[in-house]
Amino acid sequence: MILIHPDREALSSAAAELFVREARQAIAERGSFISLLSGGETPRRTYELLACSRLRDQVPWERVHLFWGDERCVPRDDPRSNYRMVREALLDYLPIPPSHIHPITCEGGADAGAAWYEAELRAFSHGGIPRFDLVFLGIGEDGHIASLFPGSRLLGETERLVAVSTRENEAIQRVTVTVPVINQAALIVFLVSGEEKAPIVREALAGMREMPARLIHPVDGKLFWLLDEAAVRLAQEVRGGGLA
Numbered sequence: 001m002i003l004i005h006p007d008r009e010a011l012s013s014a015a016a017e018l019f020v021r022e023a024r025q026a027i028a029e030r031g032s033f034i035s036l037l038s039g040g041e042t043p044r045r046t047y048e049l050l051a052c053s054r055l056r057d058q059v060p061w062e063r064v065h066l067f068w069g070d071e072r073c074v075p076r077d078d079p080r081s082n083y084r085m086v087r088e089a090l091l092d093y094l095p096i097p098p099s100h101i102h103p104i105t106c107e108g109g110a111d112a113g114a115a116w117y118e119a120e121l122r123a124f125s126h127g128g129i130p131r132f133d134l135v136f137l138g139i140g141e142d143g144h145i146a147s148l149f150p151g152s153r154l155l156g157e158t159e160r161l162v163a164v165s166t167r168e169n170e171a172i173q174r175v176t177v178t179v180p181v182i183n184q185a186a187l188i189v190f191l192v193s194g195e196e197k198a199p200i201v202r203e204a205l206a207g208m209r210e211m212p213a214r215l216i217h218p219v220d221g222k223l224f225w226l227l228d229e230a231a232v233r234l235a236q237e238v239r240g241g242g243l244a
């Protein structure tokens with residue numbers, strides 16, 4: 001499903017309200033809600049709005065577990081840290097038990113961090129692939145998702161849940177979940193806004209070329225694209241080809 005909003009603020013507000021709805025429903029049905037969070041500017045605004053009391057106070061946070069889809073191997077107080085971004089935008093305002101916050105850590109090195117996080121995920125799924133109730137994703141201008149970049153050997157990974165990733169011309173290492181983890185989710189939501197994303201959105205939705213984002217096909221869940229008008233500007237040309 002593709003949902004188009006006037007701008008990033010409206011999109012992020014809709015995404016925050018979607019988080020609340022999904023959390024309340026999962027907790028009512030199964031007693032818990034586990035979500036995989038993304039880095040990026042549109043996800044950041046979503047977390048900031050979710051932290052506002054009108055929405056925050058609707059979620060039983062003691063039943064929620066938060067995980068990260070990827071992380072840069074930098075100190076937790078580094079401005080590039082996705083953990084720091086989520087902490088400043090959301091966690092600092094939540095009555096969530098610290099044990100329910102599951103950041104990726106590379107303190108013992110990227111390989112150790114990936115192995116530890118894989119164990120953390122498998123512990124949540126009795127050894128299998130965890131089924132996240134909600135996965136937020138951004139998309140890079142090159143079509144990357146999480147820290148899965150075009151041409152990466154990780155794009156074909158079918159066994160590991162978590163792996164070490166690198167980005168061209170970037171000195172640091174990253175730790176990222178792999179495609180099978182994302183595709184196992186009950187609901188996957190792309191959050192994409194801004195003029196600069198119009199070309200990749202058009203290519204992604206029209207299937208004009210392969211890219212990491214086009215590997216996202218939920219096994220038996222749902223896939224939503226939350227876009228703003230600027231990001232879908234070019235994709236209007238394919239509206240008849242699949243834009244709802």
Ligand SMILES: O=C(O)[C@H](O)[C@@H](O)[C@H](O)[C@H](O)COP(=O)(O)O
Binds near residue numbers: 038040071145
């Ligand atoms: O670590 C990150 O930043 C995300 O995992 C990354 O995949 C991000 O979602 C995209 O690069 C889009 O980011 P923007 O929404 O900021 O363009």
